[in-house]
Amino acid sequence: MSARIAVLISGEGRNLQALIEACAAQRIDGEIVLVLSNRAQARGLLRAQQAGIATATLAHRDYASREDFDAAMLRVLAEARPDFVVLAGFMRILTPAFIRAYAGRLLNIHPSLLPRHPGLNTHQAVIDAGETEHGATVHFVTEELDGGPRIIQGQFKRRIEDDAEALAERVMQEVELKIYPQAVAWMARGELTMADDGRVSLRGKMLGEPLSLTDLETEFR
Numbered sequence: 340m341s342a343r344i345a346v347l348i349s350g351e352g353r354n355l356q357a358l359i360e361a362c363a364a365q366r367i368d369g370e371i372v373l374v375l376s377n378r379a380q381a382r383g384l385l386r387a388q389q390a391g392i393a394t395a396t397l398a399h400r401d402y403a404s405r406e407d408f409d410a411a412m413l414r415v416l417a418e419a420r421p422d423f424v425v426l427a428g429f430m431r432i433l434t435p436a437f438i439r440a441y442a443g444r445l446l447n448i449h450p451s452l453l454p455r456h457p458g459l460n461t462h463q464a465v466i467d468a469g470e471t472e473h474g475a476t477v478h479f480v481t482e483e484l485d486g487g488p489r490i491i492q493g494q495f496k497r498r499i500e501d502d503a504e505a506l507a508e509r510v511m512q513e514v515e516l517k518i519y520p521q522a523v524a525w526m527a528r529g530e531l532t533m534a535d536d537g538r539v540s541l542r543g544k545m546l547g548e549p550l551s552l553t554d555l556e557t558e559f560r
């Protein structure tokens with residue numbers, strides 16, 4: 340049975356687009372049943388509408404508190420009955436109540452090699468730290484910001500001429516658009532699980548380290 344997927348966005352929606360295309364191509368055995376944005380101008384909403392996907396906008400500024408905003412999102416999501424929820428450039432910090440409601444059923448993608456550089460401005464942080472590798476990470480969301488169990492990471496070598504903007508583009512094209520559809524495909528097939536103690540398993544096998552882009556080319560597709 341095809342999985343019901345909800346996607347939360349705030350902006351451009353390139354990751355969302357990759358997920359839409361992977362569902363259409365049946366690489367993901369699932370259907371995006373709702374795209375929810377906290378910003379009415381998010382370009383990702385147009386991408387969803389063009390694909391005939393239901394959208395909703397809840398402006399966080401209309402709510403007195405983070406708790407109220409998240410409670411409203413939970414109500415909208417409940418109507419869509421998703422099997423799991425995917426954060427794709429959703430720029431709000433979620434409350435513990437929201438995260439608990441979708442424990443083990445909530446994925447995020449973060450543009451750094453976590454645990455390095457949680458939070459914002461990761462590309463500049465990599466440059467400032469003089470690091471030679473950069474990438475992105477898909478992880479389960481827990482109450483620790485950008486700290487949940489990692490599923491898959493893709494990385495590349497930084498070129499000396501790469502500024503923050505160039506790095507952002509490379510992270511998106513070379514890593515994010517490859518690893519997120521794959522992780523969502525595993526979720527949709529019920530192959531990816533997070534135990535109560537945070538241990539991640541794929542097809543019943545516990546992952547010691549997050550998977551890599553190389554793994555994708557070999558046995559784990």
Ligand code: GRF
Nearest residue numbers: 351352353354428448449450
């Ligand atoms: C991505 O870099 C993602 O990792 C980060 O926000 C960006 C979203 O881009 N959380 P898009 O909306 O998918 O185009």
